[in-house]
Amino acid sequence: MKPGHNTRSRVIIASSFLVALVLSVLPWPAWTEQFRPDWVALVLIYWCIALPTRVGVGTAWSVGLILDVLYGSMLGENALAKSLIAFLAVHFHLQLRMFPRWQQAVVVLLLVAANNLLVLWIKNLAGQAPATWGYLTPAIVSMLLWPWLFVILRDVRRHGNVS
Amino acid sequence: MLQVSGWQIRAPSNLTRFVLLALLSVSLMLLDARGHHLQSIRKGLTFLFRPIQEIAAIPVRVGGAVIDFVRGDASLRAEAERLRSEQPILLARLQKFEAIEAENAHLRELLGTSALVADRAVVAELLEVASEPYRHAIVIAKGAKDGLYLGQPVIDTYGIRGQVSEVGILQSTAILITDPSHAIPVQVNRNGLRAIAFGTGSADSVSIRYLTASADIKEGDLLVSSGIGGGFPFGYPVAKVRKIVIDPNESFLDISATPVARLSHNKEVLLIWPAKSSMPVDIKKPADIKKPVERKKPAEPKKPVEASPPAEAPKPAVVEPAKPVEGEDQ
Numbered sequence: 477m478k479p480g481h482n483t484r485s486r487v488i489i490a491s492s493f494l495v496a497l498v499l500s501v502l503p504w505p506a507w508t509e510q511f512r513p514d515w516v517a518l519v520l521i522y523w524c525i526a527l528p529t530r531v532g533v534g535t536a537w538s539v540g541l542i543l544d545v546l547y548g549s550m551l552g553e554n555a556l557a558k559s560l561i562a563f564l565a566v567h568f569h570l571q572l573r574m575f576p577r578w579q580q581a582v583v584v585l586l587l588v589a590a591n592n593l594l595v596l597w598i599k600n601l602a603g604q605a606p607a608t609w610g611y612l613t614p615a616i617v618s619m620l621l622w623p624w625l626f627v628i629l630r631d632v633r634r635h636g637n638v639s
Numbered sequence: 640m641l642q643v644s645g646w647q648i649r650a651p652s653n654l655t656r657f658v659l660l661a662l663l664s665v666s667l668m669l670l671d672a673r674g675h676h677l678q679s680i681r682k683g684l685t686f687l688f689r690p691i692q693e694i695a696a697i698p699v700r701v702g703g704a705v706i707d708f709v710r711g712d713a714s715l716r717a718e719a720e721r722l723r724s725e726q727p728i729l730l731a732r733l734q735k736f737e738a739i740e741a742e743n744a745h746l747r748e749l750l751g752t753s754a755l756v757a758d759r760a761v762v763a764e765l766l767e768v769a770s771e772p773y774r775h776a777i778v779i780a781k782g783a784k785d786g787l788y789l790g791q792p793v794i795d796t797y798g799i800r801g802q803v804s805e806v807g808i809l810q811s812t813a814i815l816i817t818d819p820s821h822a823i824p825v826q827v828n829r830n831g832l833r834a835i836a837f838g839t840g841s842a843d844s845v846s847i848r849y850l851t852a853s854a855d856i857k858e859g860d861l862l863v864s865s866g867i868g869g870g871f872p873f874g875y876p877v878a879k880v881r882k883i884v885i886d887p888n889e890s891f892l893d894i895s896a897t898p899v900a901r902l903s904h905n906k907e908v909l910l911i912w913p914a915k916s917s918m919p920v921d922i923k924k925p926a927d928i929k930k931p932v933e934r935k936k937p938a939e940p941k942k943p944v945e946a947s948p949p950a951e952a953p954k955p956a957v958v959e960p961a962k963p964v965e966g967e968d969q
Contacts, residue, residue, distance in 0.1 A: 494691070501695045503767050533656040537664070545684040546691060548776055548805060548812050551677055552667030559664070563657040602672050603820070 524565035536562030585619035775815040798876035798899035826865040847894035872913035
């Protein structure tokens with residue numbers, strides 16, 4: 477392993493999260509809002525499966541906290557939800573690697589739905605939850621995007637020799 | 640294995656880390672939601688991650704510029720023409736308004752309340768719309784530097800949009816009246832019936848709760864801010880009643896109303912510093928009549944120097960119905 481290798485891997489992983497964060501706050505017309513996929517969760521799940529020693533619960537928590545700041549939600553809300561995703565993804569990363577792509581996508585659906593359900597639940601406890609079923613649509617869109625995102629991030633990882 | 644000051648310890652397992660971070664998240668949330676202890680930390684973090692918001696805003700700015708370019712001369716000229724023809728009408732209306740204002744001031748004098756002082760307003764550029772699915776918030780390009788304060792009313796040319804929920808140094812966040820955590824005291828313009836308008840989380844609707852079937856409210860009624868609670872000044876349009884559902888099984892009416900402000904339009908919003916007398920008329924002792932408006936409270940948020948008559952923070956009224964989840968802790 478070359479000396480600069482470690483830093484470069486970090487930079488590449490961090491940039492992928494940065495892109496995901498930007499996509500998460502990119503302004504869209506209001507009606508598309510409920511179809512916005514959970515970019516951060518997608519990128520997080522990929523790295524957790526591919527490099528569980530490098531990206532895990534800690535990374536997830538930090539990125540989630542940044543998301544809280546960007547969204548203006550309660551600090552810790554998304555941090556908790558994203559660490560849950562990372563925990564599950566890292567825990568099952570060996571199985572997930574073996575899954576065919578569509579089966580991974582189903583797992584992504586479940587993870588994002590769990591994430592959104594947790595956020596909704598927290599908001600409910602804090603008395604600020606809206607009466608909507610909208611938390612399921614981002615999960616479905618995320619599932620549909622997974623195969624493509626997987627290929628893109630895999631190419632990034634191979635090309636950038638991230639390990 | 641990790642080496643910590645000579646000791647061999649195992650790196651914490653995945654589960655341990657998760658449990659620890661989950662506990663940390665929960666304590667953060669409790670601190671944030673219950674006591675607003677994290678305002679300064681949040682302010683710092685917001686400032687730190689500002690670049691992400693800036694990057695996300697680039698496409699919209701470029702898009703706007705492109706649209707302006709494509710629209711070109713003709714449509715701009717048409718727009719200028721339209722504005723020019725609108726101006727005399729508005730000016731004429733304003734003349735009348737001034738007369739009414741004078742009359743109103745006179746009547747208030749008779750009632751023994753201080754004269755009507757116009758609210759101070761500042762135009763702020765809207766930087767972006769917060770994109771969390773369950774929240775309706777906007778980010779505006781004014782901050783503590785411009786004298787903004789928590790809970791400050793945000794309006795546009797049509798009516799009340801929301802209130803400032805987070806004051807940064809250079810930019811702030813405001814939640815809209817449709818945000819599920821928002822509530823605003825209103826009254827029916829027609830008869831002064833008081834109510835509270837709650838955000839619903841859907842962009843074109845607020846709900847009026849706790850009105851009984853005997854309440855005199857009709858579809859099409861305009862709801863204006865009542866000024867009770869002190870957060871919002873009296874008399875700004877808030878919403879129009881769209882639908883009233885009477886369910887005999889429920890003790891209260893199910894009323895939905897459409898916000899008057901164009902919540903999803905316009906690049907600019909107005910921030911107002913409510914003047915004292917835009918609170919609802921309250922009869923005072925005669926001794927108060929001649930007293931000037933300038934009665935400053937010590938714990939007043941800093942105001943810019945060019946401020947027109949200093950707007951005193953309104954005295955808390957008897958009821959405090961509208962409290963956003965975050966805010967009002969100054």
